[in-house]
Amino acid sequence: MTHIQITPSILNADFARLGEEVARIGSADWVHVDVMDNHFVPNLTFGPTMVEALARSTDLPLDAHLMIEDADREALAYVDAGCGSVTFHVEAAKAPVRLAREIRAAGARASMALKPATPVDPYEDLLPELDMLLIMTVEPGFGGQKFLDLCLPKIRRARELMAKHGVETWLQVDGGVSLETIERCAEAGADVFVAGSAVYSSDDPDRMIGELRAKAASAAG
Numbered sequence: 001m002t003h004i005q006i007t008p009s010i011l012n013a014d015f016a017r018l019g020e021e022v023a024r025i026g027s028a029d030w031v032h033v034d035v036m037d038n039h040f041v042p043n044l045t046f047g048p049t050m051v052e053a054l055a056r057s058t059d060l061p062l063d064a065h066l067m068i069e070d071a072d073r074e075a076l077a078y079v080d081a082g083c084g085s086v087t088f089h090v091e092a093a094k095a096p097v098r099l100a101r102e103i104r105a106a107g108a109r110a111s112m113a114l115k116p117a118t119p120v121d122p123y124e125d126l127l128p129e130l131d132m133l134l135i136m137t138v139e140p141g142f143g144g145q146k147f148l149d150l151c152l153p154k155i156r157r158a159r160e161l162m163a164k165h166g167v168e169t170w171l172q173v174d175g176g177v178s179l180e181t182i183e184r185c186a187e188a189g190a191d192v193f194v195a196g197s198a199v200y201s202s203d204d205p206d207r208m209i210g211e212l213r214a215k216a217a218s219a220a221g
């Protein structure tokens with residue numbers, strides 16, 4: 001049976017009170033941390049120093065999503081900062097195999113992300129090198145965007161390729177995931193769900209996590 005995980009993104013949380021904001025999502029499996037450098041995406045968030053402070057403020061594991069140009073050189077700083085999972089973008093990485101191996105060797109889960117227009121087929125041979133594949137369901141850069149249905153066939157295809165290679169890579173979706181869209185993602189084969197605005201625009205973020213989890217679980221069967 002599929003193990004459903006909910007990983008709220010703090011991108012739409014109150015950055016001046018991050019410790020308290022993370023305390024509102026105690027039932028999350030991971031805290032999804034969106035690192036943006038204003039080059040790979042037209043938005044700027046935070047770097048390893050803030051991520052390290054966040055790691056010290058919570059018992060939840062951190063899932064770093066690096067939307068940065070220089071992933072090859074900077075990814076390990078997020079393992080050192082205390083992240084249990086580090087995702088780089090294949091469109092940014094110059095040597096994705098080496099980078100995934102370095103992340104694993106440093107003791108974190110290695111994950112690779114695909115933007116909406118990046119196909120999964122060219123990367124099927126990399127799947128055994130990865131602990132998770134992230135399929136973006138919006139263009140990266142901002143929270144609160146509309147879910148892109150055109151990404152659903154790629155989620156299905158990624159699941160097929162994982163079965164073909166006999167790997168149990170987690171399949172994460174990120175962008176526009178809500179009570180409206182999470183079932184489509186789960187049916188297509190996703191098992192790790194990032195939700196930013198859906199969780200943080202709710203009066204009770206922890207209850208929303210439970211609702212998302214229940215919908216995904218029933219759709220996954």
Ligand code: DX5
Nearest residue numbers: 011140141143144176196197
């Ligand atoms: C977008 C980020 C997402 C974003 C999700 O570039 O990677 O993690 O915060 O936010 P929602 O769920 O609002 O689309």
Ligand code: ZN
Nearest residue numbers: 009034065174
């Ligand atoms: Zn993200």
